[in-house]
Amino acid sequence: DTAVSQTPKYLVTQMGNDKSIKCEQNLGHDTMYWYKQDSKKFLKIMFSYNNKELIINETVPNRFSPKSPDKAHLNLHINSLELGDSAVYFCASKGQAYSGNTIYFGEGSWLTVV
Amino acid sequence: AQSVTQLDSQVPVFEEAPVELRCNYSSSVSVYLFWYVQYPNQGLQLLLKYLSGSTLVKGINGFEAEFNKSQTSFHLRKPSVHISDTAEYFCAVSEFDGGATNKLIFGTGTLLAVQP
Numbered sequence: 001d002t003a004v005s006q007t008p009k010y011l012v013t014q015m016g017n018d019k020s021i022k023c024e025q026n027l028g029h030d031t032m033y034w035y036k037q038d039s040k041k042f043l044k045i046m047f048s049y050n051n052k053e054l055i056i057n058e059t060v061p062n063r064f065s066p067k068s069p070d071k072a073h074l075n076l077h078i079n080s081l082e083l084g085d086s087a088v089y090f091c092a093s094k095g096q097a098y099s100g101n102t103i104y105f106g107e108g109s110w111l112t113v114v
Numbered sequence: 115a116q117s118v119t120q121l122d123s124q125v126p127v128f129e130e131a132p133v134e135l136r137c138n139y140s141s142s143v144s145v146y147l148f149w150y151v152q153y154p155n156q157g158l159q160l161l162l163k164y165l166s167g168s169t170l171v172k173g174i175n176g177f178e179a180e181f182n183k184s185q186t187s188f189h190l191r192k193p194s195v196h197i198s199d200t201a202e203y204f205c206a207v208s209e210f211d212g213g214a215t216n217k218l219i220f221g222t223g224t225l226l227a228v229q230p
Contacts, residue, residue, distance in 0.1 A: 033217070041152075041202055043220040056217060090158060094216070101146050101165075101208050103218050107157035 003027050004106040006091045012112045013081060020077045021109045023091030030095070031055070032074040033103065034066060037088040046089075049074050078111075086113045116141040116207050120221035128229050129197055135190040135224045137205030145207045147188040148218065149179055152202040161203070164188060175199065200228045 006023040013019050025032060033056075034046040048056035052068045063079045078085060091106040121136045139145065149161040162173025169181040179190045188205060205221040 031216075035218075041223045043158075043204065043223075045217045048217060092218075101216055102148070102160065102163060103208070104160070105150070105158040110155075 004091055004093055004104050006089075006106040006109050008109060009107060010110045010112075012114060015081055015083060015113055017081050018077070018079045019081060019111070020075055021089055021091075021111070022073070022075045023106060024073050025091075025093040025104075026072070027093055027095065027104065028072075029093040029104075030071055031093060032068065032071070033092040033094070034074065034076050035090040035092060035105075037090060037108070039087070043090070047074075047076075081113045083113050086111055116145065116209065116219045118205050118207050118219055118221035120205055120224050122224050123222065124225040124227060126227045126229060127195055130194050132193050133191065133195050133199075133226065135203050135205075135226065137188045137190065137221060139186050139188065139205075139207045141186075141207060141209070143209055145209060147179075147181060148206040148208070149173065149177070149188075149190050150204045150206060150220075151175075152204065152223075154201070158204070161190070195226070195228050197228050197230060199226055201226060 004025045031050045033048045037043045046060045047066045049068045051071050065077045068074045088108045088110050090108050092103045094103045117140045119138045127133045147164040150158045151161045162171050164171045164181045172178045177192050202223045204223050206218045208218050
């Protein structure tokens with residue numbers, strides 16, 4: 001059973017389109033994240049949700065809108081896609097502090113904007 | 115603010131040789147430390163973590179890391195590498211507090227390239 005799963009794994013789309021990436025975790029964790037990995041492999045946090053509440057928003061353009069319908073799901077919607085949005089997007093989740101703050105990542109979603 | 119420095123962007127090594135991937139961090143508070151591995155076109159897999167206790171931490175696939183508080187380092191080592199260890203390795207740090215605002219700060223990654 002996959003702990004953190006995200007779909008789709010690969011997405012190729014044209015500039016200006018709107019797309020969504022879905023994420024689900026079956027670990028019972030309270031906190032979920034979206035990270036972006038750019039072409040140079042650099043990983044940076046975008047958003048964090050705790051029990052469906054937005055906790056961290058790292059100055060991401062407002063074309064990116066996360067949505068958490070429940071604490072097991074955190075979806076990422078991107079409006080008006082630009083070439084610079086091409087990246088790998090990782091969903092992740094974290095349990096309580098007593099579990100050691102370990103953050104578990106999904107397999108990634110490779111987004112290519114053409 | 116925290117930061118992580120991985121001094122080597124790429125480390126070439128021959129198969130069965132030992133390897134060390136370097137990681138230094140900066141933080142004004144106590145931290146947890148992690149190493150993640152990313153195989154080509156795959157996601158991030160937790161290799162090992164330091165939370166507390168023994169400063170020598172053993173992980174999966176024969177890797178280990180040693181936490182050195184005085185040098186603010188968390189170098190990753192393996193005594194004998196295999197071709198299959200070729201991957202990108204990321205060092206990461208998170209605050210000890212572990213509240214809801216806790217997040218991972220990553221280094222820029224080190225590509226371990228194992229050659230036959």
